[in-house]
Amino acid sequence: MRFTAIRRAAAALVAVAATAACTVHSTEVPPLTGPSQLALTLKVTATPDSITQDGGSQASVKVAAIGPDGRPVSGLPIRVDMVVAAPPNGNFGTCNALPGTCVTIVATATSNNFATVNPQSVQIRLVPPGVILPPAGTPTAAFTVTPTPVQMNVPATFDASASTPGANATTLTYGWTFGDGATASGKTVTHAFTTIGTFVVTLTVTNERGLSASTTQSVVVSASAAPTGDFVVSPVPQVAGDPVTFNASGVRPAAGRTIVSYSWNFGDNTGTASGVVVTHVFPLPGTFVTVLTATDDAGQSIVITKSITVTTGVLASFTATAAPSPPNTAHSMNFDGSNSTSTGSASVQTWDWSLGDNTTASGRTVFHTYAAAGTFVVRLTVTDSLGRTATTTQSVTVP
Numbered sequence: 001m002r003f004t005a006i007r008r009a010a011a012a013l014v015a016v017a018a019t020a021a022c023t024v025h026s027t028e029v030p031p032l033t034g035p036s037q038l039a040l041t042l043k044v045t046a047t048p049d050s051i052t053q054d055g056g057s058q059a060s061v062k063v064a065a066i067g068p069d070g071r072p073v074s075g076l077p078i079r080v081d082m083v084v085a086a087p088p089n090g091n092f093g094t095c096n097a098l099p100g101t102c103v104t105i106v107a108t109a110t111s112n113n114f115a116t117v118n119p120q121s122v123q124i125r126l127v128p129p130g131v132i133l134p135p136a137g138t139p140t141a142a143f144t145v146t147p148t149p150v151q152m153n154v155p156a157t158f159d160a161s162a163s164t165p166g167a168n169a170t171t172l173t174y175g176w177t178f179g180d181g182a183t184a185s186g187k188t189v190t191h192a193f194t195t196i197g198t199f200v201v202t203l204t205v206t207n208e209r210g211l212s213a214s215t216t217q218s219v220v221v222s223a224s225a226a227p228t229g230d231f232v233v234s235p236v237p238q239v240a241g242d243p244v245t246f247n248a249s250g251v252r253p254a255a256g257r258t259i260v261s262y263s264w265n266f267g268d269n270t271g272t273a274s275g276v277v278v279t280h281v282f283p284l285p286g287t288f289v290t291v292l293t294a295t296d297d298a299g300q301s302i303v304i305t306k307s308i309t310v311t312t313g314v315l316a317s318f319t320a321t322a323a324p325s326p327p328n329t330a331h332s333m334n335f336d337g338s339n340s341t342s343t344g345s346a347s348v349q350t351w352d353w354s355l356g357d358n359t360t361a362s363g364r365t366v367f368h369t370y371a372a373a374g375t376f377v378v379r380l381t382v383t384d385s386l387g388r389t390a391t392t393t394q395s396v397t398v399p
Contacts, residue, residue: 040073041066041185042120044107045173049208050125050133059124063107070183081106101126123171123208136209137167143203145217147256151224153298154256155190160203163187169207177202179219193221225254226300231292233306239313239343240285247277248292251304257296265291267308282310313343314390316382322399323367331370331398335378338364342384354379356396370398 043064051057063080065073082105103126108119127133142162150156158176165172176184178191179199193199199219206212229251238244246264253259264273266280267288273280282288288308295301317339323332337351353361355368356376370376376398381391 040068040076040109042078042107042109042118043173043185044105044120044122046105046122046124047210049123049210050127052127052129061105061122061124063120065109066183066185070181077110079108079110081108125208134168136169136207136211138211139166139169139172139205139207139213140164141203141205141213141215143201143215143217145201145219150193150219150221151298152196152221153192153194154224155192156219157188157190158184158201158203159188160205161187163203163205165205165207166209166211169209169211171208172205175204175206193219196221196223224257224296224298224300227251227253227257227259227294227296227302229294229302230304231306233290233308237315237343238282238308238310240282240310242313242343243279243281244308244310245277245279246273246290246292248294249276251292251294251302253296254298254300257298257300259294260297261293261295263293263295267291282308285310285312312388312390313346313386314348314382314384314388315341316380316390316392317341318378318380318392318394320378320394320396323369329369331373333368333370333396333398334365335361335368335380336365337380337382340380340382340390342382342386342388346384346386346388348382348384350383352381352383354381373398 043066044061045064046059046061048059051059061080063078065076065078067073082103102123104121104123106119106121125133140163141160143158143160144162146157146159160174163172163174172187174185174187176189176191178184178193178201180193180195182191184191197220199221200216201219202214202216204212204214229248231246231248231250234245234247248262251259251262262274262276264278264280266272266282267290268282268284268286270280270283286309288310290306290308292304293301294304316337318335318337319339321334321336323334325332335353335355337353340348340351342348351362351364353363353366355361355366356378357370359368361368374397376396377393378396379391379393381389383389
């Protein structure tokens with residue numbers, strides 16, 4: 001049969017009287033005191049775990065609800081079921097059990113918040129009067145840790161499957177402490193260490209006869225490798241007012257890791273962006289330091305910086321060559337601004353020259369004769385069809 005009793009506390013006591021039947025009694029507990037948690041562990045223990053059916057022997061069953069921080073959870077409804085071989089006799093909370101069998105006490109969280117929490121149970125062996133149980137052996141505690149090496153913020157699996165309950169015992173309960181304040185229960189558990197260092201992990205196993213054993217391992221936690229790689233910028237050159245694309249697909253995480261965030265700062269005080277591929281418009285020409293921070297799921301980051309030179313979209317360029325003499329007079333020069341360019345569909349429309357001797361000229365190419373040999377600073381300013389300008393200068397030696 002199943003017997004249901006509602007508990008509104010972190011723990012409840014169930015007294016089992018070993019007569020021809022089993023009776024469950026509940027203790028009164030305080031009312032709700034706090035909010036529910038989203039993670040929960042139930043632990044059920046019986047003291048002792050075997051009683052004689054002499055009409056007076058009793059076992060106390062403790063049901064504990066432990067939250068994700070390892071502390072008791074209060075205000076939690078708990079259903080306690082008692083499962084035996086024989087059907088109920090009609091008396092609420094009382095059921096028949098044959099000598100030599102076991103009564104199983106099952107605790108289940110009944111709140112909707114904990115629908116996925118596994119029920120936990122404990123067995124109480126009913127011993128006929130005059131029967132002596134064989135002595136139980138001490139259990140053996142053993143566990144493995146994977147993967148190795150253990151890395152910070154990366155879940156590690158702790159497996160106690162190699163533990164044994166000992167002679168004349170069949171079941172074990174498992175308690176873990178990880179050396180960083182965290183605890184857990186269960187044969188196989190996972191835990192992520194949030195700092196690097198060496199932590200002493202302790203496993204304690206207890207069999208149904210109440211005998212326990214512990215073992216420890218020192219777990220060295222190291223920092224995981226950071227992502228590597230670089231980002232690319234296109235198009236080239238970068239032009240003020242035009243979209244510029246930043247692509248971080250070349251940034252790779254360490255083996256087994258995943259990059260979870262890409263944070264961009266473009267250095268022009270016009271905002272930030274996030275994502276593997278982003279676009280940005282620089283409103284003004286200049287040189288700007290763009291910074292990418294890529295972070296993986298273990299909290300490791302790479303910071304990449306690049307200087308981005310943003311132009312007006314017009315490039316001024318010219319060549320200066322001495323004109324042959326003869327037929328030209330001495331100190332004559334040819335200047336050619338044909339290499340000046342403009343981006344997109346625009347084109348260079350005007351070429352304005354300052355020839356360094358207080359003489360000016362205009363046109364894609366110009367011819368000029370200086371009064372004497374020497375070095376002159378020549379400046380070319382070009383303007384395209386969109387009204388954008390660019391200027392360049394050269395020191396020109398006139399023979």
